Each structure stands twice: as structure tokens, then as C-alpha cells.
Amino acid sequence: MRVLGVDPGLTRCGVGVVEGTAGRPLRMVGVGVVRTPADAEVADRLVLIERGIEQWLDEHRPEYVAVERVFSQHNVRTVMGTAQASAVAMLCAARRGLPVALHTPSEVKAAVTGSGRADKAQVGSMVTRLLRLDAPPKPADAADALALAICHIWRAPVTNRLQQLAAAQRRTTAPVRLPKGTR
Numbered sequence: 001m002r003v004l005g006v007d008p009g010l011t012r013c014g015v016g017v018v019e020g021t022a023g024r025p026l027r028m029v030g031v032g033v034v035r036t037p038a039d040a041e042v043a044d045r046l047v048l049i050e051r052g053i054e055q056w057l058d059e060h061r062p063e064y065v066a067v068e069r070v071f072s073q074h075n076v077r078t079v080m081g082t083a084q085a086s087a088v089a090m091l092c093a094a095r096r097g098l099p100v101a102l103h104t105p106s107e108v109k110a111a112v113t114g115s116g117r118a119d120k121a122q123v124g125s126m127v128t129r130l131l132r133l134d135a136p137p138k139p140a141d142a143a144d145a146l147a148l149a150i151c152h153i154w155r156a157p158v159t160n161r162l163q164q165l166a167a168a169q170r171r172t173t174a175p176v177r178l179p180k181g182t183r
Contacts, residue, residue, distance in 0.1 A: 001156065002029065004062035004093075005148030006053065007141045008070070008085035011038055013049050014141030017060040018131070018149035022157050026150060028131040029060055031142045042084065049085050053092045065093035066152035068144070069102040103151050108144070111151035123147050 007014030034052030
């Protein structure tokens with residue numbers, strides 16, 4: 001399984017590609033950051049993010065895209081920028097028919113470090129160890145993108161199985177039919 005992890009942000013959008021399967025050693029395929037100038041108009045910054053993500057999709061051909069789920073913060077401006085960058089990543093994936101998974105920061109931290117309250121340094125350290133890298137990816141947005149991809153690889157088998165079970169349940173449950181003339 002090859003996953004593009006995206007840590008959305010307007011100034012720095014972390015991107016990282018990891019390949020592997022749950023229970024086996026993982027391999028980093030690529031890691032980086034799509035940057036935009038802070039003084040540019042938001043619309044122009046979103047176009048730059050879109051171009052950067054499209055370039056990563058073209059170059060690395062992932063099978064899945066894992067994006068950090070936007071969560072409520074006190075700074076509305078930061079939340080808006082993160083949500084906009086997240087939407088661009090999801091749009092790029094959907095345009096290509098790639099499945100998109102959203103993972104919360106605490107899910108990612110728990111998957112990679114064992115604690116949903118881990119700090120950035122702990123996440124970077126575990127990403128380095130899990131992918132057998134010489135040093136933690138810099139900046140932290142890049143390490144976070146790899147952590148998202150790792151989280152998805154490890155959680156995908158369970159998530160896929162639950163989705164299959166839910167679909168099977170929907171198929172076997174007979175629809176409720178109302179008598180004619182009633183609503």
C-alpha cells in the first residue's frame with residue numbers, strides 16, 4: 001500500500017509518501033513541504049498548494065491519501081487556512097479517484113507513539129525510528145505528513161474490514177415498506 005500523507009497548512013503543507021503494509025517494515029518514498037508566501041492572496045496560495053500536491057501525486061502515484069482532520073482551535077484564522085488547504089488535498093485526490101481518509105491529530109499521535117498527547121518531537125522521533133531514517137524530517141510538518149501515512153497504513157485493514165461489514169449489513173437488512181397511502 002502506498003499512501004500520501006498531507007499535513008495541511010497555508011504557509012507549509014507537509015507531504016510524505018510511505019509504502020508498506022501493517023505488521024511489516026515501512027519504507028519512506030518521499031517527504032517534503034509545499035510552501036506558499038505568507039503575503040500572497042489566499043486564492044493564489046491555494047493554487048500553489050494544488051499544484052504542489054498534484055506534482056506529488058504525479059511523481060509518487062499513491063493508492064490512498066491521508067489528510068489530517070481539521071479540529072477546532074481558538075485561532076479561527078488558522079483553522080480556516082488549514083481547512084482550505086485540507087480541502088485542496090481532498091479535491092486533488094478525488095479528481096483522480098483516490099480514496100481519502102481523514103485522521104485526527106490525536107489518532108495519528110496514538111498510532112505512531114502510543115499516546116494521543118505526544119508532542120511534535122516525540123512524533124518526529126518515532127517516525128524516524130519506524131522508517132529507519134538517519135534524522136527526523138524537517139520541518140515538523142513533513143514528519144507529521146509521514147505520521148499520517150503511517151497511521152493510515154496501520155489503520156486501513158481494520159477500517160476497510162469495518163466498512164465491508166457495514167456494507168454487508170446494509171445489503172442483508174430488508175428495507176422497511178410502508179403500506180400504500182401512508183408516509
